[in-house]
Amino acid sequence: MASELRIKGLEAGYGRLQVLFGVDMEVKPGEIAVLIGPNGAGKSTVLKSVFNLTDITKGRISFDGRDITAFPTHERIALGISIVPQGRQVFPGLTVKENLEVGAYLTPQASVVDVRMKEVLGHFPELKPKLNDLAQSLSGGQQQMLAIGRSLMQHPTLLLLDEPSLGLSPKLMKELFARIQDINKEGTTILMVEQNAKAACAIADRVFVLEEGKLALHGGRDVLKNDKIKKIYLGGHGHS
């Protein structure tokens, strides 16, 4: 079942560096939500906070109605949250199959692992002939697919994607976004951070625009037409 995520008044950062200054977000079950905004706005920090990879100083994160703010990462995984970090973090010296198996580390039954691997290869059939190849031999696009496939091995109900299009050609990005839509249709809620705002909004049910650690805008996929967008991306506080 797809999951619901609610973030309320989130303040978070890294040690003494505060990045988020009170962020409110709500992602409904089965949605594709996209988080955009200029560099340094805090997009990845929101995502990492949901996965307990930041220092949360204030606010609350709840998942399917349960307050998970204080939950350690492994318990969040057990509840159905999975993350694909920025920059295709596959294990280069492991084979494709081994990378996928690592994703199912918390799943003890071999039969379940087999079923999930079949599902993942259903989403990413190009990985099938490469199962015994080292991950480092894959192209950039295939590595990103493997990284997503690996997190799908956990069978998440909420998938967090941190800039999946980074470094991909426009054609590959389009292809990847289509797969993300397929994964979503099968019942996984998606929260995705993207630099390519236009392409990401095109597949979004809901868009959040972050600016300097705060939510600046919130809307549907047409949010880029908002007059504020130019100011958010190109500045203009106090001059024209």
Add this chain to the structure above:
Amino acid sequence: MMLHVDKLDKHFGGVYAVHNCSFELAKGKITSVIGPNGAGKTTLFNMVSGTIVPDGGSIRFNSKDITGLPAYKIARQGISRTFQLAKVFKNLSVRDNLLLAKQTTDDVLLAALKQVRFTKSLDVLAGELSYGQQRLVELARGLLFPHQLLMLDEPTAGVNPLVRREIAEILRNLRRQGSTIMLIEHDMDFVMGLSDHVIVMNEGTVLTQGPPGKVRNDPAVLEAYLGK
């Protein structure tokens, strides 16, 4: 013109990070390089300062060809730079960090620190400073190193708004004293409020350039930031 960059190329594997990139830099001005992630800004900086070698094209500084020279030789031609993440030596005192740029007296070091509004002692270990303070030390080091061109890679990254405003003021002061500054920056208010000239990079090359007002109102610039 102080710096001429002509048809510069750099690829990593099959991917061009910088491609056919050309521009000139005027003396005594603040020039900002902006552009979306992956546009090639830092790669460009690294080639100008010599930390990576271009695959094609040329860089001339004060009419002298410096293309592909090692970093220390380029530095000695008069180019000083800072990095995207403050690179101070954390296990050295502020004094020793600064002495690496220039062998001089405490008075000179203190004057440089005063210029960047750093108020702590020379004896404190750089690693004990907040990140914003470390950036100020790095900036002071960049200033102390004898130079004609100062290159700053995201000087406001990771610093609080107060220090950001201070850095803007420091750079304005430097310009008043005749410094030539080239910087990469994502904080658009900082860029638009400070720069004489803005170069917009996209996909490894110059998309457009001009005064801040012109660049900000160019629809192609917002388009580049939002993607296709």
